[in-house]
Amino acid sequence: MAVYTEVDDADLRAFVAGYDIGDLVSAKGIAEGVENSNYLLQTTAGPWILTLYEKRVAPADLPFFMGLMQHCAARGIDCPLPIRDRGGVVIRELAGRPAVIVSFLQGMSPRRVEVGHCEPLGAALAHLHMAVADFPMRRDNALSVAGWRQLVEQSRPRADEVAPGLGDEIAREMDHLEPRWPRDLPAGVIHADLFPNNVFFLGDRLSGLIDFYFACNDVLAYDVAICLNAWCFEPDLSFNATKAIRMIAGYRQRRALGADEIAALPLLARGAAFRFLLTRLYDWLNTPSGALVKKLDPLEYLRKLRFHRSVRSVADYGV
Amino acid sequence: MAVYTEVDDADLRAFVAGYDIGDLVSAKGIAEGVENSNYLLQTTAGPWILTLYEKRVAPADLPFFMGLMQHCAARGIDCPLPIRDRGGVVIRELAGRPAVIVSFLQGMSPRRVEVGHCEPLGAALAHLHMAVADFPMRRDNALSVAGWRQLVEQSRPRADEVAPGLGDEIAREMDHLEPRWPRDLPAGVIHADLFPNNVFFLGDRLSGLIDFYFACNDVLAYDVAICLNAWCFEPDLSFNATKAIRMIAGYRQRRALGADEIAALPLLARGAAFRFLLTRLYDWLNTPSGALVKKLDPLEYLRKLRFHRSVRSVADYGV
Numbered sequence: 001m002a003v004y005t006e007v008d009d010a011d012l013r014a015f016v017a018g019y020d021i022g023d024l025v026s027a028k029g030i031a032e033g034v035e036n037s038n039y040l041l042q043t044t045a046g047p048w049i050l051t052l053y054e055k056r057v058a059p060a061d062l063p064f065f066m067g068l069m070q071h072c073a074a075r076g077i078d079c080p081l082p083i084r085d086r087g088g089v090v091i092r093e094l095a096g097r098p099a100v101i102v103s104f105l106q107g108m109s110p111r112r113v114e115v116g117h118c119e120p121l122g123a124a125l126a127h128l129h130m131a132v133a134d135f136p137m138r139r140d141n142a143l144s145v146a147g148w149r150q151l152v153e154q155s156r157p158r159a160d161e162v163a164p165g166l167g168d169e170i171a172r173e174m175d176h177l178e179p180r181w182p183r184d185l186p187a188g189v190i191h192a193d194l195f196p197n198n199v200f201f202l203g204d205r206l207s208g209l210i211d212f213y214f215a216c217n218d219v220l221a222y223d224v225a226i227c228l229n230a231w232c233f234e235p236d237l238s239f240n241a242t243k244a245i246r247m248i249a250g251y252r253q254r255r256a257l258g259a260d261e262i263a264a265l266p267l268l269a270r271g272a273a274f275r276f277l278l279t280r281l282y283d284w285l286n287t288p289s290g291a292l293v294k295k296l297d298p299l300e301y302l303r304k305l306r307f308h309r310s311v312r313s314v315a316d317y318g319v
Numbered sequence: 320m321a322v323y324t325e326v327d328d329a330d331l332r333a334f335v336a337g338y339d340i341g342d343l344v345s346a347k348g349i350a351e352g353v354e355n356s357n358y359l360l361q362t363t364a365g366p367w368i369l370t371l372y373e374k375r376v377a378p379a380d381l382p383f384f385m386g387l388m389q390h391c392a393a394r395g396i397d398c399p400l401p402i403r404d405r406g407g408v409v410i411r412e413l414a415g416r417p418a419v420i421v422s423f424l425q426g427m428s429p430r431r432v433e434v435g436h437c438e439p440l441g442a443a444l445a446h447l448h449m450a451v452a453d454f455p456m457r458r459d460n461a462l463s464v465a466g467w468r469q470l471v472e473q474s475r476p477r478a479d480e481v482a483p484g485l486g487d488e489i490a491r492e493m494d495h496l497e498p499r500w501p502r503d504l505p506a507g508v509i510h511a512d513l514f515p516n517n518v519f520f521l522g523d524r525l526s527g528l529i530d531f532y533f534a535c536n537d538v539l540a541y542d543v544a545i546c547l548n549a550w551c552f553e554p555d556l557s558f559n560a561t562k563a564i565r566m567i568a569g570y571r572q573r574r575a576l577g578a579d580e581i582a583a584l585p586l587l588a589r590g591a592a593f594r595f596l597l598t599r600l601y602d603w604l605n606t607p608s609g610a611l612v613k614k615l616d617p618l619e620y621l622r623k624l625r626f627h628r629s630v631r632s633v634a635d636y637g638v
Contacts, residue, residue: 009427009520025425025521026366028359029350040347040359042366042425047345106344106361108328201328202344 075131107200107207120206122250132189141216190223221261225268241318270308277301366423394450426519426526439525441569451508460535509542540580544587560637589627596620
């Protein structure tokens, strides 16, 4: 749920007039993209998305994100295409914030993940990894091991408010993962947040990937591990190996997974669960209760983390 | 800010397939209509609005609201037209709630009311009052004098938490208004909530009226008085007589105001300010601080109420 910034209608009309996208006929704030304010614009030429970047997206990162979406869209990835204004500019300003108009993508995010979603998801992820191989820009992953250490230190003192013993458990997990974290696997630009709400389907067809604002350079198989966490658990948090098998099979249709990447999956999945546990825990402890943001339950990821910890080999994922 | 109910995408596709409105290609929760969940649907035939009615709208009132919008739309009022499904049904069910699809209206609500908005607003209000003259259904105004008395009693004990002396002030106001409230003025169906966020403009042209969910039978001039409150004060809460003059002039283009209606305006405006003070006060005292609803400041309407109380004659409104 979002829309933090209200935009004056006259300012908005003037802003849209700077583009060759038809005349503005409507603008609705939409509940999409937790970190930014998003408006669905209707113009005489059709629908478009306007995003105002709130403080969690660093303005210095915007050229990377815009370049990445342009690069991907040009290579056939169904992702939002940033639109240039009449002067060729992509990143403009509206209501005191960086503002971008992107193309509208058809489709809806699945509220319930079905097995049938997982193969197209894996294929789209691999397609993305192949498409960005020649993307020239770079962005470090602020939410990898060094960032986790910081989050552990910030949250540990109050973590037991969320679950007894959680403070010690995250400290132990950190100590386990840090020295073992794989660094020599094939790397590139990853999406890093490809949850169901960031993937659109039209019926069974995957029609779009959105929300590239965590994209960064990291190990490619880590993106697979994030999707294992985000797509392959049931609402009761049991692991669904069929979903994992389909997702990985879909991935392999487009990109081969090396033996080293496969062997690393349990550890990568454990790290991915830990990353979302840590950020949710931090937000849980630090978001004022009156904020218009839905707090996500950190314990969901604690349970996923414990599952990955129990895995004996990659065969437990069905691979 | 709204969207309370999340809808499963498969359920939504099946729901939309029941209508002859094209194939569903997208659905976004929109931040519009405080009381209900609203989705902007895109189909192959264009945009539509899906509303799920939350508990503040009584299901028994829905036939009145739907009939009213159909009646108005048929008489040339730019308002949402409820769409019949393939079986001719308007009020259906989705996600366990009454659900209706209505036509999409172009335009945007003004964030800042300009003088230029007020004449078209008055004209549209009068047009509405004329159009509903032969509407056969009836709905009492639950938020008129009897309802105020109830709200006063519920809020008085804690009203001083909001402003010192407020409890006594609302009790005195109630005692003043109750015996004097005009009942013999021309009556009919009024919108009763025609705030700027419920009126769309495309440039200078008024393009739509929405949110008929407070519409009811009452004195027509009371609707004018509500608009005096909602449109004719500046952000610093000073009264802008120019806006009032234009609004009333616009109204008179379409419907004559009788001498009795004009004479009653100061009292009606006072009552209208009191009504919004009371409901905001009640919500202020009774909404949990974590709720995803923006609480509106009751003191804004206390100040407006005091202004109307200071008015000596209708000439102070510029009439």
